Amino acid sequence: MSPKHLIINCDDFGQSPPMNEAIQHLLEERKVSSATIMAPAPGFEEAAEWSRRRGQPNIGLHLTLTSEFNALRWQSMTGHPSLHDESGHMHKTVEAFERNADTDAVMKEILAQYEAVVRHGIPLTHADNHMGSLYGMAVGRSHIPQVLRQCAKWKLPFRLFRKVHPTDTLLSSIPGVERIVAKASSLAGVLGVAIPDYLLSHSFEVEEGETYERFKQTMITKMYNLPDGISETYIHPAVEDAGMRTLIPHWEKRVWEYRLMLDDDFAYAIKDAGVVLTNYDYIRKYGRASRVGSAFALARELLRK
Template sequence: MTGKYLVINCDDFGQSPAMNAAIMHLLEEGLVSSATIMAPAPAFREAAEWCRKREQPNIGLHLTLTSEFEALRFPSLTGGASLHDDSGHMYRTVEEFERGADTADVMRELTAQYEAVRASGVQITHADNHMGSLYGMATGRSHIPHVLRWCARRSLPFRLFRKVDPADPLLGPMPGVERAAAKASALAGVLGVALPDYLLSHPFEKRDGETYESFKQMLIDKLYRLPFGICETYIHPGVDDPWMRRAIPHWEKRVWEFRLMMDDDFRYAIRDAGVTVVDYRFIRKHGRESRLRAGARLAASALRR
């Protein structure tokens, strides 16, 4: 694919009223591609009802197995014993989840979250994963093969990636990430699961000395360096309100992400850099790999063990 295509997804829809307000505004104004909704989170009902009334066409499922904020803890939908810490809530960290969660409990929970969103009247366009808990990035214990089969049965594209941008601050430095991505994306191809080519990240905490202007310039620079193919980046926008200031660490970065999507400089840079903003309907159409080619890649990766 010779063009530069970008999905801008809002994660954490349904996490809190502050997140909902920001994401609803961005979706209403067409300033982002999509959002992914958290079925176990406290503000899920508000988000789902808004989507249902508007027949919102670009809502995915944010598969949620962790509950990271001290002021915003919640349990799973299924009550699986291996999905909770001693407080009765989902684990706070990815490492705790990877060490404690039983695969059967995980898959029951993913299905319950899918059914809860469907029952609310929201049509699900794709799936991704809160905090990357399913990827095995903390201990190497990955649930990705099971999740890809789960997505294939539901014809859901999934947030994964075929290639790694060396400049990506999260994925680029990870040892072995390219080999892991190649194997996982080959399995997705065999199963017929559509994927983006690249996943682009940025630090979600406010760094020392960082300002809104420096943050904006960093993301604008990324637009001009965007690789050819289908890329996805994700944000966690929130409005500035007293509750979020008290409850959410690095809340200011979320307010910046909300502000950035409405910033004329950012909108101009998208056009000037020749980037086409698309959603997961585009990935569903163009993000599948030939099963024959994917099978050959999967076999080759098995032989390299």
């Protein structure tokens, strides 16, 4: 049996003080693999300064092109009008972003976010994407080829995946996801960009009838059903905060995710299931595919009708 390696990444580092507090605690206690930071968000300076001061070694770039909450909005760093809605903030939905964003403006914004993090003296380990806005899952307008080329220049791994695990109902429900993944992962291989084998998702929202205990058991079951290879899952942890709970939809799920990482039952399940908690340094070493094999695979996918 091949080893089962898992990355647990904290998305949305820098979004708000309650999220920063939770993520910093989990990084300090080494309960998670890494975190990815949002350069345009209101809590970025706090998160970046903490990371720089500690010399935190496992911080990635959370490429942010959307601003989804009514009560917590942010603007792009470059100010291009195609990246904003009528309020002057980034688009609320992935669909609105895909329909309106100019590709050149997107790439300039991504570069600006990268440079903002680097200026703070943070050695980035990888990149991923807030709300999946770059994947083209809403109306089919993907920026993944451009982003992968940029990651190749930065020499950074990127959150993508080679296969869809059958137990992942969220990803499996996307029409044509297998072909989308095959083309994108093959292109990553051609460009020499390291990626995980699987991405394991779960509902961002509190589902009907869901409790913390039910959520915990779902996540524990995933540990025992983890596929061979390198998987990544992501969380959005936050501490209890009365103000944010009234402003941010499904804030309770974020508090649950924070609690789960500190839960002894979850820690035991990881060990008992033989899962090795790893990070993007491991992806950098072992997550690249053969460029020649990837080129053949990409050609095959492009020629398919």
